[in-house]
Amino acid sequence: MAGSAAWPNLPDMMSIPLSGSSASSTAADPQDVAAPAPSAPSGAAPGETPALTLHGLTKRFGDTLAVDALDMTVPRGSFYGFVGPNGAGKTTTLSMATGLLRPDAGHAAVGDVDVWASPQRAKQAMGVLADGVLLFTKLTGRQLVTYSGLLRGMDRATVAERTEDLLQVLGLAEAAGKLVADYSAGMTKKIGLAAAMIHAPQLLVLDEPFEAVDPVSARTIRGLLDSYVASGGTVILSSHVMDLVQRMCTHVGIIADGRLLDAGTTDEVRGGADLEARFVELVGAEGGGEELSWLRL
Numbered sequence: 001m002a003g004s005a006a007w008p009n010l011p012d013m014m015s016i017p018l019s020g021s022s023a024s025s026t027a028a029d030p031q032d033v034a035a036p037a038p039s040a041p042s043g044a045a046p047g048e049t050p051a052l053t054l055h056g057l058t059k060r061f062g063d064t065l066a067v068d069a070l071d072m073t074v075p076r077g078s079f080y081g082f083v084g085p086n087g088a089g090k091t092t093t094l095s096m097a098t099g100l101l102r103p104d105a106g107h108a109a110v111g112d113v114d115v116w117a118s119p120q121r122a123k124q125a126m127g128v129l130a131d132g133v134l135l136f137t138k139l140t141g142r143q144l145v146t147y148s149g150l151l152r153g154m155d156r157a158t159v160a161e162r163t164e165d166l167l168q169v170l171g172l173a174e175a176a177g178k179l180v181a182d183y184s185a186g187m188t189k190k191i192g193l194a195a196a197m198i199h200a201p202q203l204l205v206l207d208e209p210f211e212a213v214d215p216v217s218a219r220t221i222r223g224l225l226d227s228y229v230a231s232g233g234t235v236i237l238s239s240h241v242m243d244l245v246q247r248m249c250t251h252v253g254i255i256a257d258g259r260l261l262d263a264g265t266t267d268e269v270r271g272g273a274d275l276e277a278r279f280v281e282l283v284g285a286e287g288g289g290e291e292l293s294w295l296r297l
């Protein structure tokens, strides 16, 4: 495994317990019951350029206004949870924020770099795990991560070293020679995460990184991301799992019908209640809770 010098932004990454090994007492399982949110980053100085700024982002698909003039700020050094019900506009927002989907209106900036005016510079500063975007599944896991590093202009030796580190840390070393097409859904998420992290970006944008991931792997990913944030990185992730967001994230934004309903530190947003309760209060319960008479056996 490479020394930490090869990862300027991730000095602690290699101390993370490997998948399946016993975790340290501080590495809590994200699937455990809700716990108080971690405190907001002390390093986010007032007036500092945010890691990600969205202003007036708008996207319409035919009659559907998927994202409606959305403003959002992700502070540098934060672990930001982006939550909302199905169809709220999370993926559409993150796609516009990362240069995958052109907005109808509005701006997205990574640091002070406009994503759509300077896409290459913006993309160098971020790593993206997109939802529903096809990977090159005819490559092996090792080839995919290597390709991602080379695509970023990194030298081969560094790419090779980091690729092995990431495969090891994410518990994919044994499957590294298998085609990604033959990976399970959870393994595919993990290899996508590895490909997003290979260049040690300043900002990670992760759409549903824990979806389909088993609890042991979820713990590993959480440790990796915690370490990344502790070393100065910023993460924004979307998730439907409120306990996980409350436990992991320093900040939360709640979106519904393409609009940001509330945002701030996790403690501010939940206001002493459970994040899930606050979410339901803002978003509203679904359906009438009626029983289906034909389902009574």
Ligand SMILES: Nc1ncnc2c1ncn2[C@@H]1O[C@H](COP(=O)(O)OP(=O)(O)OP(=O)(O)O)[C@@H](O)[C@H]1O
Pocket (backbone or CB within 6 Å): 061, 064, 065, 066, 084, 085, 086, 087, 088, 089, 090, 091, 092, 093
């Ligand atoms: N390519 C598309 N064409 C047409 N409508 C789309 C397209 N992509 C998204 N939408 C619509 O835009 C709205 C927002 O979708 P989006 O996928 O951004 O929501 P989401 O919050 O990510 O949902 P989920 O939690 O279910 O993943 C939905 O009404 C969806 O049907």
